[in-house]
Amino acid sequence: MSVAVPRKGRPLEAALERFAAVAGADAEALADSVASTLRYEKAVTKGRQTADDGVYERLADYSDPAGGGPEYTLVRDDRKGHPRRVVFDSARLDVAGTDVRLVGREEPFRALRTHEFALGFDSADLVLEEVVPLDPEGVADLADVNARIDPRDTDVRVTTGLGDTVRHTLMARPETLPAGADLDREFVAGYEGPLCISPRYERLVEAVLGTGALDGVEFVYPEEGVEEEAAIAETGLGVYLTVTGGTAREHGLVLGADLFPSETVLLENEAETTAATDALGRALGRGVETAIRAE
Structure with missing residues (x-):
């Protein structure tokens, strides 16, 4: 089962921490490894660190799909000169007996909107900006966001906020x-x-x-x-x-x-939901204070 996650930043770390909370030691190790790698690479991109090896050598060193570790890829950063930046690409985890493949996307919410995935994580800000219409009355929380989504516009809904607020x-x-x-x-x-x-x-x-x-x-x-x-x-x-x-x-x-x-939110494309994706979504949302859907 594939789950879309961001390629870098706080939303990716929050998503990995949620998997660590429900999937045990291997997921914890993955979350720690990815976070430390990408924080270092961000510092290199911003000029706060100097790397001894070139970006392709670092990329090859970080990626270990054959050994069960994560894969990384390169994107062009939007800073001056458009430097290449190492970002998360994919990893596999066992979640309660289910083989889950985490797939990095620049904007996971949009990948869910186009029905590439049933589940994914992204920033609540992006959901609000993309699909919530401008009305005289404002919105205050994630439940308001779901209530404002036009079902004719998208099948994606917010199911859980991760609390990285x-x-x-x-x-x-x-x-x-x-x-x-x-x-x-x-x-x-x-x-x-x-x-x-x-x-x-x-x-x-x-x-x-x-x-x-x-x-x-x-x-x-x-x-x-x-x-x-x-x-x-x-x-x-x-x-x-x-x-x-x-x-x-x-x-x-x-x-x-x-x-x-x-905050980072767990998203679900209701048109793509199966019994397996529903079970995984409920496991990922269990115990989170800002869960939207009923258990």
Whole structure:
């Protein structure tokens, strides 16, 4: 059985950790190996590490399909010069007696939409941006996302959030807020003026807040080379990702409402579901707080 997973980054690590939680020591070893390899390769790509061997030599050294280990491949990174970057390609695991092949995809959600897979993992952000229509009312959680998906548009649904949560959070300078006001959705609905966001999150922010709350709001964006929290502090109000909020506070910002969880999710194409994929999906979602479907 094949399951689509991201090729790199936090969503891939979260997916591998979920398999480790249900499949034991071999899956734990795989998760640790892949995470350490790709973190090192990311550092090489960004110039924080210098590799002794060339990228093809490293690729051959990392990949061990004959010995039951993972395979890796190369993609062109979007950074200046488009360097080649090592990313996850595939691996096999035994999950409760089921032979599962993890297959790396740039955007697993889209692979599920085209019926290549019955199960896969991807970012909740991508699902929200791809298939949730813009409505006057916003969305707040993963259940809202499923409720907004048009069944005529896709057979894919979110079944479980993995809890590796970074949140899209409202931030503001204290003087932007009237005395006693809460920095929440209601405040944005009554606000008129600039709202600073990263341009890649424009449609996501529109879907999360709802178009009704954005009347009179003008999106502005950080200048090149300026970090998002600094740009929000300059603007007065904005939305960006937070984990602890430490960087925002360093810029004098007040943290407001958490708008939407940016977490990795388990996805299912309902048209491709079989008894075997359904059983695996339930096993992967067992014990996770943000499960959407009933057991």
